Amino acid sequence: MDNFKSAVILAGGKSSRMEFDKQCLFINKKRLIFEVARKLEKHFDDITIVTNKKEYYKDCKYNLVSDEMKNMGPLAGISVGLKQSLSNYVYIIACDMPNIDDRYIRYMKNKIKKDIKSKKTFDIYIPKVNNRIQLFQGFYKKELEHEINEYLLYSSKRSIISFFDRTNKKVSYIDEREFKEHKFRNDMFINLNTKEDLNIYEKGI
Template sequence: MIDNHDATKRNLLPLTGVILAGGRSRRMGKDKALLKVSGKTTIERITNIVTKTCQKTLIISNDIDKYQFLNKKIVKDMYVGKGPLAGIHAGLRAANTEWCFFIANDMPLITRSIVFDLYEISKEYSQCDAIVPRVKGRIHPLCAFYKTSALRKVESCLEKEELKMSNFLSKINVHEVVEKPLYEKGYSEEELDRIFFNMNEPCDYRKVLEVFK
């Protein structure tokens, strides 16, 4: 698969890239992060993209040994068993940049260009706590930018056992990036469908493999 937008993207963004490697992969039946796609595990593929895009890369996982092969800093959840919100907390807490880019390990078709372009689109919304894509009405809070200053609000939700991402987003200042500015950047509807594809079940994994044939 060729990312036609990547040729002009050269410099690293002033972000901490945070890869969320948690999740139990119940619907997939096996660890999504370690599934092979064109000779690489999905988490290795995502890590390579993030490393080439962000100034710093972190892996969030409570199983440090499993991901040592990535040669990246691995950070454990402080709030173990509290879902993706705990991963957001761990990433924000460990970051030393004003903003973080978070990506879940079930999005192996993410590209450097979409991160660069989302960042560019979002510059004028720097007063927000989060920049979150919404494509075809579906919001993607685990492929999004969060300001490290939102850490206290994340902690508040975790302490109150308010663990749904939607609940957290309702408590902060969020700018949603919809399709129009991305179309203006040259993306097609088909490209956006592919980039924001979530691989949750075996049939999804087969679809991802088809992309690389």
Template structure:
């Protein structure tokens, strides 16, 4: 099995704060999630979409993984994605995070490929806060994730702390991205006003070089 090569996009969520299904948000007739998947596809061999509604993205060319959770819990999506991943390590992001830095992804991938010591993942930090997405997880975490799910502990940071991970600090992230915009979530209608169609498209298709 290859060490890296898979990206997973979590497409769940009730979008209650947004008021509509944000996974279906379109930019010039194309789903934002598809734009993000295309960008990830430029550096990953495999892009998986994890969603409760497997019919929602059936017209897209990416592999769809069913998440049968009754209530949205990202940890369940992570578990399902890792089970199906074709590589040991998978890069994981949420569908409402439009800012993708290939520079940072390439740095993390290279770090993993060169690593020779046992490691469960590379997890991003935003100051003192764990950022569960824009991070790499591995199949070696599956048993711990499964256990936490069995006791209904759906907090991602809880199983992360049980694993042998390396945390990537904000200073390192900024070295490759210039800022911490990669952690931006589109949760409210006002977020869409700030990230206008043109700006989001620019963020998803172009990557600054630092």
């Protein structure tokens, strides 16, 4: 199995703060989720959108899957995305994150390749920038799917961080020093949660 063939876009959120479904968000007359997918095509051959509203995606060329465990939050979306994927490591991003750094993705792939070669791999590779763990724009190991499902079945907690803590997953954090050294985009973790976020973003592009 290929190590880096697949990417997953999570689009199953409630969008309550935006007041309309972010899956249908357009910027400059282009639907954002398809623009995110198009950018990912530079790096991944297999792209999956996790959505509970497949009717929004007529004539969509990407894989479409829905949560198998309903109302369980983003962990359930990650789980079904990993199940669908065709690679050992899967790039996870949310549908409301418009900025992608090509150099960052290439760097992450090379980092994981080096760890595989040295036989010192991690289950998850994600950034930790500005003292904040960034749960998306990172790689998750495909085999985590079964552990996530088991965790959701037997735990009252639903957050991704609680899954890390409870199951002692090996996480490799890409830190502030690495970001500054390689001059990755500082805006790659922007997500458009509210209309105010959207207005600010549109003014800046």
